[in-house]
Amino acid sequence: MSDAAMPPIAPTRTPEFEARLKKRYAKEKRFKQAGLGAILFSVVVLLFLLATMTLNGLGGFQRAELEVPIDFTQAGLVADPAQLDDGHAQQALEQQGLNDVVAYFAQESLGEEGANQLGAQAWREVANAIADDPDILSRSETFWLPSSDDLARGLDGNGPQDMQVLATQLADAGKLEKKFDGGFLTRSDASDPQEVGIWGALKGSILTMIITLALAFPIGVLAALYLEEFAPKNRWTDVIEVSINNLAAVPSIIFGLLGLAVFLAIFPNYRSAPLIGGMTLALMTMPVIVIAGRNAIKAVPPSIRDGALAIGASPMQVVFHHVLPLALPGILTGTIIGMARALGETAPLLLIGMRAFVATPPDGFTSPATVLPVQIFLWSDEIDRGFVERTSAAIIVLLLFLLVMNALAIYLRNRFEKKW
Amino acid sequence: MSPAILFLLALGLGLAGWLAARARAYSLRAASDTGRLAALPQYHGWYVALWVVVPVVIFAAIWSFAAPQIVVNSVLAHPAADALPEFGFKRAQILSEARAVAVGAAQGVFDPLARPLVEPFREAIGRTNIIGLVVALLVGFAGGAFAFLRVKPDFRARTKVERALLGLLLLASLVAILTTLGILGSLIFETVRFFGMVDPISFLFGTHWSPDPMANAANPDPTRYGAIPLFWGTIFIGAIIAMVVAIPLGLMSAIYLTQYAPSKLRAWIKPALEILAGVPTVVYGYFAALTIAPAIRDMAMTLGVTNASSESALAAGLVMGVMIIPFVSSMADDSIAAVPAAMRDGSLAMGATESETIKRVLIPAALPGIVAGVMLAISRAIGETMIVVMAASTAANLTANPLEAMTTVTVQIVALLTGEGSFDHPATLAAFALGFVLFLVTLALNFIALRVVKKYREAYE
Numbered sequence A: 001m002s003d004a005a006m007p008p009i010a011p012t013r014t015p016e017f018e019a020r021l022k023k024r025y026a027k028e029k030r031f032k033q034a035g036l037g038a039i040l041f042s043v044v045v046l047l048f049l050l051a052t053m054t055l056n057g058l059g060g061f062q063r064a065e066l067e068v069p070i071d072f073t074q075a076g077l078v079a080d081p082a083q084l085d086d087g088h089a090q091q092a093l094e095q096q097g098l099n100d101v102v103a104y105f106a107q108e109s110l111g112e113e114g115a116n117q118l119g120a121q122a123w124r125e126v127a128n129a130i131a132d133d134p135d136i137l138s139r140s141e142t143f144w145l146p147s148s149d150d151l152a153r154g155l156d157g158n159g160p161q162d163m164q165v166l167a168t169q170l171a172d173a174g175k176l177e178k179k180f181d182g183g184f185l186t187r188s189d190a191s192d193p194q195e196v197g198i199w200g201a202l203k204g205s206i207l208t209m210i211i212t213l214a215l216a217f218p219i220g221v222l223a224a225l226y227l228e229e230f231a232p233k234n235r236w237t238d239v240i241e242v243s244i245n246n247l248a249a250v251p252s253i254i255f256g257l258l259g260l261a262v263f264l265a266i267f268p269n270y271r272s273a274p275l276i277g278g279m280t281l282a283l284m285t286m287p288v289i290v291i292a293g294r295n296a297i298k299a300v301p302p303s304i305r306d307g308a309l310a311i312g313a314s315p316m317q318v319v320f321h322h323v324l325p326l327a328l329p330g331i332l333t334g335t336i337i338g339m340a341r342a343l344g345e346t347a348p349l350l351l352i353g354m355r356a357f358v359a360t361p362p363d364g365f366t367s368p369a370t371v372l373p374v375q376i377f378l379w380s381d382e383i384d385r386g387f388v389e390r391t392s393a394a395i396i397v398l399l400l401f402l403l404v405m406n407a408l409a410i411y412l413r414n415r416f417e418k419k420w
Numbered sequence B: 001m002s003p004a005i006l007f008l009l010a011l012g013l014g015l016a017g018w019l020a021a022r023a024r025a026y027s028l029r030a031a032s033d034t035g036r037l038a039a040l041p042q043y044h045g046w047y048v049a050l051w052v053v054v055p056v057v058i059f060a061a062i063w064s065f066a067a068p069q070i071v072v073n074s075v076l077a078h079p080a081a082d083a084l085p086e087f088g089f090k091r092a093q094i095l096s097e098a099r100a101v102a103v104g105a106a107q108g109v110f111d112p113l114a115r116p117l118v119e120p121f122r123e124a125i126g127r128t129n130i131i132g133l134v135v136a137l138l139v140g141f142a143g144g145a146f147a148f149l150r151v152k153p154d155f156r157a158r159t160k161v162e163r164a165l166l167g168l169l170l171l172a173s174l175v176a177i178l179t180t181l182g183i184l185g186s187l188i189f190e191t192v193r194f195f196g197m198v199d200p201i202s203f204l205f206g207t208h209w210s211p212d213p214m215a216n217a218a219n220p221d222p223t224r225y226g227a228i229p230l231f232w233g234t235i236f237i238g239a240i241i242a243m244v245v246a247i248p249l250g251l252m253s254a255i256y257l258t259q260y261a262p263s264k265l266r267a268w269i270k271p272a273l274e275i276l277a278g279v280p281t282v283v284y285g286y287f288a289a290l291t292i293a294p295a296i297r298d299m300a301m302t303l304g305v306t307n308a309s310s311e312s313a314l315a316a317g318l319v320m321g322v323m324i325i326p327f328v329s330s331m332a333d334d335s336i337a338a339v340p341a342a343m344r345d346g347s348l349a350m351g352a353t354e355s356e357t358i359k360r361v362l363i364p365a366a367l368p369g370i371v372a373g374v375m376l377a378i379s380r381a382i383g384e385t386m387i388v389v390m391a392a393s394t395a396a397n398l399t400a401n402p403l404e405a406m407t408t409v410t411v412q413i414v415a416l417l418t419g420e421g422s423f424d425h426p427a428t429l430a431a432f433a434l435g436f437v438l439f440l441v442t443l444a445l446n447f448i449a450l451r452v453v454k455k456y457r458e459a460y461e
Helices: A015-060 A081-085 A089-095 A098-116 A122-132 A134-138 A149-155 A161-172 A199-230 A235-249 A252-266 A274-298 A302-310 A315-343 A347-351 A372-380 A385-416 B003-031 B041-077 B079-083 B089-102 B112-149 B157-197 B200-205 B228-260 B263-278 B281-302 B313-337 B341-349 B354-383 B386-391 B409-417 B426-460
Strands: A062-071 A140-146 A176-180
Touching (some): A015 A062, A015 B228, A015 B263, A015 B281, A015 B313, A062 A098, A089 A122, A098 A161, A122 A134, A122 A140, A149 A161, A149 A385, A161 A176, A199 A235, A199 A274, A199 A315, A199 A372, A199 B157, A235 B157, A235 B426, A252 A274, A252 A347, A252 B409, A274 A315, A274 B157, A315 B157, A347 A372, A372 A385, A385 B263, A385 B281, B041 B089, B041 B157, B157 B426, B228 B313, B263 B313, B281 B313, B281 B386, B313 B354, B313 B386, B386 B409
Antiparallel strands (some): A062 A140
């Protein structure tokens, strides 16, 4: 066979080929950049969202306060320990004319115009201070009390012109300042953004979560154990499985409709109570726990079951003494994720009436309450400019809670995840 | 007496039974020749405790429903009740007023007719409480005594306790079915009532939506209940605008993360996407209403659109799309990862570039999973409430202009049910009909998605 018999091989790297290859590589590069761009977009949106909330919200943890020195030796208020002790301090002091005392000293310090700009509920903070420490009444004390909303806006350079002028005057005199408002975490809803707080909503959230956890966790874990370890393979267990998977995908607002039509029909007196809210959210959370629980139980190797069975344990003992403890970290991770979802849920709770204006923190599972996300929703509807900052501040608190829960879930997953 | 006290009583009695039976089992074991019982002492304890707790709890559940009726009957038998009006709302109101005073929930009564009833109420409630307590104690003791007498050395308590436990497990898994039935039942029941007032044809195919909660409930105007604008708004915001954002971005994110990203970057990006998915929807809604919607309106204004609304479908849809990105990306991630590496390697070995491999080999192979993921994403988007409640409007509007105000099914459910309307009014019941439609559509989407995955997934395994 001679070389002459071979047809000449066409060169592969022709100019056309080179051009095509270049084009293909350019395409490849563009595609890769598009992927990176997509990710960057998501991350940028996330950062933008967090930055907007934080920048707005930092203002929400502050409020404009006026300096009011009060000389109680002149005020003639009587501290009767019996009256101050039993939680009626505000009432007792109001009857003694504390509001007038505060108004008088405010006028002394701030002038007539400024005194009118003291928050309507400011005297209550003085009353609380007296209740905490009755000895104040024998000396003179300087208070920083919330200003009116108008003046607070004036300090920010918004609102009516005369308020801006007044605010500048007072601020220059050092009598009006933006101060960190620790009370934001301990007060409840109010109609004035200067006087609102989130403790009422936070407590409502905590009570609701307790009910949700107390119902969803045991039911979810027991159902997961049954389906994974004991259920026979038949049509009935298929129905159970399908309904659990479907429930996990049902929109949350449908659970609100269920709570409204069923729970409120059974307990008509507990409208907007954490009990009903917790029951509704429990139905929503339960499928999440069941699905996570089944995966965790499935991951426990059969050799552990066989070993326990071989030394004479009953199937029930195998499950409760060996399988469940080993699967528990996985179940807990799923539970925390489900609870985090329930904590951020708003729509179903709106439907069952947890959107009421609740000015005092709920004192039990059956008293009217609202929860943090619903409080955010309610404040977001307020036209008042001051509520924008307060809403963002409440969002920061909510996000912090969720972050802590998710971090806990990730920690549990990393700490206890076992490769068998 | 509240049921809570009865439940606490049940627990207390149960604990007593548990301790007593366990102690007896220990003494039996000490006395027996072999030093063995047929079951461990604690199982005897649990057996007795179950026989105490379960009957008392069942009784407490029945009693909490029966007791108020017994109280009312005995009050009505009292001579002071003769002056009451006939059956009806007024009578029920007087009774509940008198009860509130009797239990200490109210200071005084408004209706003079209620005043003489307070004392009978107080007596009846006290009497019923004592009866309930005595019966509960009797039931508990009877159950406990029956079980306690069976504690013998050769009694197989463990099998009995385990059978009860199995029943409890089964009961827990039935909660899912009960919930599904509860959802279906309540939705269907109220929807049927609604269709008794407004016919289904004008609801499903009417194009005008403006329910009036103040109108006469007995004679609603069916032309006001045309839900087509709501369905269109839902589809336009959730399935079109949101998906235009979420599908390309989610898919490209997943491709970059699985194919290109160095593992260090992936370790940072994945949790970031998870945070994006974990942000509560009320926060997204606030973000959309406060930041995005005004920005879009201003932008439209500068582009010369004069009637741009501050509550636009575009704002709600865009933010919803961002919310769905992590969802689409994790579904796509899973299905791309499930494609066998041999296919990818084969394509690369033939000289294809990575992007050609992804576009011509990986994506087609992963397509069923991706399609299923997109369907689940749509189902989630159309069921999403808070973003649209806060950023879209309540004005029903049948238009294809994304800058106009539009409303969705979920917005209307919230709007109709948070008003002051009564439960017999078609405007309130319409919310349940809308919920039913939403439930059916999301169910269908989930079902199709699962079928697609099941049918095509195994092709490579």
